[in-house]
Structures are given as C-alpha cells and as structure tokens.
Amino acid sequence: MLLFDIILIFMIIGTIIAVETKNMLSAVVAVGAVGFGVSLLFLYLRAPDIAITQVIVEILSLIILIRVATRVDNVAIEKRIDNFANMTGLIFIGLFIAFCIWAFTDVIPFTNPLMRVSQHYLDAGLRETGAANIVAAVILDYRAYDTLGEAVVIFTSILGAFVILRNKGKKKHSEEDDVTVGILEDA
Amino acid sequence: MLQYLLDMIIFALGIYCLIAKRHIIKKIIGMCIIEYSINLFLILLGYRMHGIAPIILPEMNNSYFAQYSVDPLPQALVLTSIVIGLGTLALMAAFAIKLYEKYRTFDMSEIHRLRG
Amino acid sequence: MKQDIIEEITHDRSTGMTLIVKTVAKIMIAMVLLFGFYIIIYGHLTPGGGFAGGVIIAIAYVLMMLAFSRKVALKKLNDFWASIFDNLGMLAFIVIAYIGLGFGYFMYNFIWHGNPFHLISAGIIPLCNIAIGIKVGAALYAIFIGLSIYGRITTKEEE
Numbered sequence: 001m002l003l004f005d006i007i008l009i010f011m012i013i014g015t016i017i018a019v020e021t022k023n024m025l026s027a028v029v030a031v032g033a034v035g036f037g038v039s040l041l042f043l044y045l046r047a048p049d050i051a052i053t054q055v056i057v058e059i060l061s062l063i064i065l066i067r068v069a070t071r072v073d074n075v076a077i078e079k080r081i082d083n084f085a086n087m088t089g090l091i092f093i094g095l096f097i098a099f100c101i102w103a104f105t106d107v108i109p110f111t112n113p114l115m116r117v118s119q120h121y122l123d124a125g126l127r128e129t130g131a132a133n134i135v136a137a138v139i140l141d142y143r144a145y146d147t148l149g150e151a152v153v154i155f156t157s158i159l160g161a162f163v164i165l166r167n168k169g170k171k172k173h174s175e176e177d178d179v180t181v182g183i184l185e186d187a
Numbered sequence: 188m189l190q191y192l193l194d195m196i197i198f199a200l201g202i203y204c205l206i207a208k209r210h211i212i213k214k215i216i217g218m219c220i221i222e223y224s225i226n227l228f229l230i231l232l233g234y235r236m237h238g239i240a241p242i243i244l245p246e247m248n249n250s251y252f253a254q255y256s257v258d259p260l261p262q263a264l265v266l267t268s269i270v271i272g273l274g275t276l277a278l279m280a281a282f283a284i285k286l287y288e289k290y291r292t293f294d295m296s297e298i299h300r301l302r303g
Numbered sequence: 304m305k306q307d308i309i310e311e312i313t314h315d316r317s318t319g320m321t322l323i324v325k326t327v328a329k330i331m332i333a334m335v336l337l338f339g340f341y342i343i344i345y346g347h348l349t350p351g352g353g354f355a356g357g358v359i360i361a362i363a364y365v366l367m368m369l370a371f372s373r374k375v376a377l378k379k380l381n382d383f384w385a386s387i388f389d390n391l392g393m394l395a396f397i398v399i400a401y402i403g404l405g406f407g408y409f410m411y412n413f414i415w416h417g418n419p420f421h422l423i424s425a426g427i428i429p430l431c432n433i434a435i436g437i438k439v440g441a442a443l444y445a446i447f448i449g450l451s452i453y454g455r456i457t458t459k460e461e462e
C-alpha cells in the first residue's frame with residue numbers, strides 16, 4: 001500500500017508540472033507520465049483489461065497531442081496576467097478539497113466494495129455466458145447496450161472531426177498532398 | 188480514504204488548468220487529466236483487499252473465485268470510457284488546428300477579441 | 304520487380320525517417336499487427352477484448368505512416384477503404400444484435416455456448432469482439448489520416 005501512495009504522489013507532481021510549465025513539449029511529456037502512472041495503478045488494482053487499454057490509448061493520444069501542440073508556437077506565454085481566473089480557480093480548488101474531506105467520511109471504505117449486482121455476475125457468469133473473462137461477458141452480454149452506445153459515440157466523434165477538418169468545398173488533389181508527413185520533418 | 192483524497196487532488200488540479208489557463212492546448216491537457224482521475228476513482232471503488240483479477244482460470248474453484256475476485260462492473264464501464272476519451276481528444280485537436288489556421292494564435296483571449 | 308520497389312522505398316532518403324528506423328519498423332509492424340489480432344480473438348479468455356485490440360491495429364498503421372511516408376501507408380490502406388471497414392464493423396455489430404431479436408430479445412446470445420476455456424465458445428462474444436476491433440481500428444487510422452492531410456499548420460513564410 002505504501003508503493004500505491006508513492007505512485008499517487010508522483011502523479012500529483014507530474015500534474016503540477018503539466019499545468020504550470022511554459023514549454024509545450026514538457027507539458028505533453030508530463031501528461032504522458034501521468035497516464036503511465038495511472039496504468040501502473042490499474043495493474044495494482046487487479047484490472048489487467050483496463051491497464052492494457054490505458055497504455056495503448058496513452059500512446060495514441062501522445063502522438064496526437066505532439067502533432068497539434070509542438071508544430072508551431074512552442075511556448076505558452078501569456079501577455080496579460082488574468083487575476084480573476086486564477087483566483088477563481090484557486091478558490092474552487094480549496095472549496096472542492098474541503099467538500100471532499102467532508103464527503104469521503106460517508107463513502108464506502110477503500111477495500112470493501114459494495115457488490116450487489118456484481119455478485120450475481122461473478123457467481124453465474126461462466127455458466128450463463130460461457131466466457132472465462134467476466135469483464136468481456138459483462139460488456140458484451142449483460143450490458144451490450146452500453147457497448148452499442150459507445151460504438152455510436154466513437155463513430156460520431158470521428159465523423160465530426162472530419163467535418164471540421166475539411167477544406168471548404170472539394171479541393172483538387174494537389175501535388176503537395178503527396179509529400180511526407182513524418183513527425184520530425186516538415187514538408 | 189487517503190487514496191480517494193489524493194485522486195481528487197489530481198481532479199482539482201485538472202479543473203484549475205481547464206479554467207485558469209488561456210492556451211488552448213493547456214485546456215486540452217486539463218481535460219485529459221480530469222479523465223485520468225475519474226477513471227482511477229471508479230476503479231478504486233471496486234477493489235477488494237488481497238483480491239484476484241476477474242478472469243476464471245481452468246483449475247479455479249467457482250466459489251473461491253466468487254469470494255475473492257474484485258468488482259467487474261466498474262471495469263466494464265471504465266473500459267468504454269477510456270476509448271471515448273480518445274475520440275473526444277481527436278475532436279478537440281481538430282478544433283485547435285482549425286482555430287489556429289483562422290486566427291494565427293492559440294491564446295483564447297485574443298481569439299475572443301478578434302471575433303471574426 | 305517487388306524487390307525494386309522495396310529497395311526504392313527503403314533507400315529513398317528524402318521521405319520518412321532514417322534507415323535504422325525503417326529497418327526496425329519493417330519487423331515491428333508485422334508483430335504489432337499480429338499482437339492486435341491475438342488480443343481481439345482471445346478476448347473472451349484473457350484480458351483484452353475488442354477495444355484494446357482495435358487501437359493496437361490502428362497503432363500498427365500509424366507506425367507505418369510515421370516511419371515511411373504518407374504515400375506508402377495510403378497505398379496499403381487508403382482513406383476510402385478505411386471508411387468502408389469502419390462502417391462494415393458497425394453494421395456487423397448491429398446485424399448480430401438484430402438476429403438475436405428473432406430468438407428472444409435484442410442482443411440475445413443465440414449461438415451455442417460451447418465448452419468453456421476453448422477458443423470457440425461463449426456465443427456471440429468473439430464475433431462482436433472482431434466487429435468492434437475492426438471498427439475502432441479503422442476509425443482511429445482514418446482520423447490520423449485526416450489530421451495529417453487536412454490539418455497542415457503552415458507558418459507565415461510558407462503562405
């Protein structure tokens with residue numbers, strides 16, 4: 001349990017670096033470190049499905065963030081210091097942490113989960129569905145509607161990203177669209 | 188309770204980054220940090236002390252598995268949530284690219300002043 | 304003939320990354336693709352499933368696009384076919400759900416459950432995993448093509 005808390009504190013330090021630094025490449029690398037720390041914690045909490053998915057999604061989101069954030073304008077310098085937004089943010093953090101300390105006295109203690117429906121899934125999962133991976137049985141047999149909704153959400157968000165990125169009208173496929181794209185080289 | 192509290196500190200820092208910074212990519216980074224902390228919180232709710240992963244091995248007794256396994260329901264919800272977070276990130280990156288093409292800056296207050 | 308094309312892509316210094324990266328990528332793309340298919344197909348026996356495997360397949364194609372040039376990756380799988388696979392995956396998932404409606408309720412597990420701990424078991428779960436894996440992989444590869452073709456951030460001198 002001590003290792004768990006140490007990794008959480010490491011993640012808090014990484015978050016502070018990602019929020020405050022002015023160099024965009026450092027911020028993206030810090031977010032990547034926080035993501036890998038989260039994946040280690042998932043492995044500790046006995047969730048191997050989630051750990052695999054978190055590592056893979058972290059890699060792809062790092063690629064997208066580097067492509068957007070570090071092509072031009074590598075630093076985030078603010079010309080005017082906006083005191084109102086900073087004060088509002090800090091007041092919100094203070095109030096939120098105070099509220100959390102009060103609310104977490106009432107939530108379930110850390111290592112005794114409240115499993116009312118899940119007990120039935122664990123008892124009868126192999127018998128009713130035939131799958132040895134109970135998480136796969138839950139997302140594709142007991143709760144398949146949520147998977148359908150999730151497929152629709154991914155579909156729609158990718159469609160929306162394409163609609164936003166398209167140029168006005170259909171441009172003719174020009175010569176410069178065939179040049180390289182590699183991350184480290186500019187065309 | 189200490190683990191819940193440390194996780195909520197990460198969430199609070201993410202929200203601070205989302206509302207108090209004016210660079211668009213910082214806001215996207217704040218959104219990513221919020222997603223990490225919320226997924227971690229949901230999995231923290233389902234951990235059982237000295238538990239085993241919810242996967243049945245061929246030589247395992249069913250009653251032993253039902254007594255010692257961790258909660259599989261939050262893991263099913265978080266699995267879809269992580270991949271949806273990736274789709275949302277792609278959409279936000281598309282917005283950021285288009286805003287830079289039109290206004291030549293990533294600073295939100297400048298964009299708010301230019302007003303097309 | 305094919306050897307000439309491979310020589311031309313590998314030794315073409317103006318596109319893509321250096322020679323070391325290209326040589327390693329040629330081996331790694333096949334292994335990553337195979338690993339992705341393994342995670343999808345054995346999703347009902349070991350951790351993984353359709354979503355993780357689909358993202359791994361998308362990463363294999365993104366690696367191809369980054370190490371070699373965009374033209375090589377588009378020759379293997381261009382954006383028209385990526386869109387077709389995306390829609391086919393979604394359609395297969397919905398058709399499987401509707402066939403279950405004829406046997407009971409929507410998304411009913413109508414295939415024979417089989418022996419547990421074998422590859423062919425658990426009804427519709429492997430088929431749904433394959434459909435979702437193809438869908439998620441093609442969609443994420445398509446959005447990466449979009450970000451690299453359309454979203455070109457140019458500096459002031461290039462205008």
